[in-house]
Amino acid sequence: MSLEIANLNAGYDGTPILRDVAFSVDDGEIVGIVGRNGVGKTTLLKSIMGLLEPETGRIQYNGEELTGRSPDEHAKRSIGYVPQGRDVFPDLTVKENLLVGESVGDGDETRYEQVYDYFPILEERADQDAGTMSGGQQQMLAIARALVGDPELLLVDEPSEGVQPSIVQSITEDLKQINDEFGTTILFVEQNLSVIQGLAERCYAIDHGTIVDEITGDAVSERDQLEEYLVV
Numbered sequence: 451m452s453l454e455i456a457n458l459n460a461g462y463d464g465t466p467i468l469r470d471v472a473f474s475v476d477d478g479e480i481v482g483i484v485g486r487n488g489v490g491k492t493t494l495l496k497s498i499m500g501l502l503e504p505e506t507g508r509i510q511y512n513g514e515e516l517t518g519r520s521p522d523e524h525a526k527r528s529i530g531y532v533p534q535g536r537d538v539f540p541d542l543t544v545k546e547n548l549l550v551g552e553s554v555g556d557g558d559e560t561r562y563e564q565v566y567d568y569f570p571i572l573e574e575r576a577d578q579d580a581g582t583m584s585g586g587q588q589q590m591l592a593i594a595r596a597l598v599g600d601p602e603l604l605l606v607d608e609p610s611e612g613v614q615p616s617i618v619q620s621i622t623e624d625l626k627q628i629n630d631e632f633g634t635t636i637l638f639v640e641q642n643l644s645v646i647q648g649l650a651e652r653c654y655a656i657d658h659g660t661i662v663d664e665i666t667g668d669a670v671s672e673r674d675q676l677e678e679y680l681v682v
């Protein structure tokens with residue numbers, strides 16, 4: 451797996467949001483995109499997933515150009531997406547939500563057992579409507595829905611949002627373990643310091659639609675350095 455982004459400019463109705471974004475992610479890495487509200491983190495993930503067409507730029511995945519391809523085509527290339535606010539189908543059951551995820555992947559039944567191992571609550575609540583579950587459980591479902599498609603790259607948009615702190619910690623650990631066990635490369639966006647420090651091997655800081663810093667190694671565990679890009 452390799453992801454290389456160069457000269458990416460994207461926005462909405464002619465209003466530029468992302469400006470000349472360039473970075474890369476290597477196989478098996480966990481990389482965080484960190485930054486305050488409204489700096490363009492979601493816009494970046496949507497552009498990578500094909501949900502928003504960039505104005506200019508290259509998004510190369512395993513050497514192949516992704517720009518201009520639909521989200522479905524991304525999914526067929528083993529890119530999983532966990533959207534901001536989870537976006538599970540509230541009127542479908544947990545199991546039905548997972549079936550939607552499976553339909554974009556290669557449909558391997560053993561994936562269910564694996565995701566239920568990670569998130570036993572989803573097996574217990576397989577027949578419950580997703581909309582009746584807590585924010586944290588819905589977040590687990592959104593991650594599980596992406597996982598049944600057997601992604602080699604997982605894009606995760608603010609896993610901590612609307613999730614109570616004790617569950618945030620467990621979701622952070624789950625994502626780390628998924629990377630460890632399956633070798634899934636993870637690119638996530640966050641502004642929650644404990645998620646960033648618990649998960650990221652390195653980070654890119656984004657401000658006003660531009661990557662302004664790369665934080666690597668021990669610096670990821672230094673609160674001050676990260677807070678500079680998170681706290682107003």
Ligand SMILES: Nc1ncnc2c1ncn2[C@@H]1O[C@H](COP(=O)(O)OP(=O)(O)OP(=O)(O)O)[C@@H](O)[C@H]1O
Pocket residue numbers: 462467485486487488489490491492493494534
């Ligand atoms: N569909 C849209 N149409 C027009 N403008 C939008 C749209 N979505 C987002 N924006 C604007 O683009 C900018 C970047 O938003 P984006 O959601 O990418 O930021 P973010 O860093 O993910 O923030 P947050 O953490 O609040 O989700 C913001 O000014 C936002 O108002």
